[in-house]
Amino acid sequence: MSTANKLLEWWLQLRGRHNRLKQRGLDSVVMLTIWCLWKERNSRTFNICPASTVQQVIGKILGKGDLWARAGAKWMGALGWLETSPLA
Secondary structure, rough: HHHHHHHHHHHHHOOOOOOHHHHHHHHHHHHHHHHHHHHHHHHHHHHOOOOHHHHHHHHHHHHHHHHHOOOHHHHHHHHHHHHOOOOO
């Protein structure tokens, strides 16, 4: 089984444990995480930027997630994003 298939299987199993509103929140968080990882990869590859640490990348994900939730990403709010965010 490929890595992509394993990721998809994990995501679908995780979604299956929650109601529709929280499923949408999980979808948003997974997409946000992948997007931030993609941006980090592009920054390293094309901009010749120094690599961020794992903690810095996690901080970027949490920061963007906080902004998304504050901007009205109601599905992330269903996961309690704003209540648990270190930026709240």
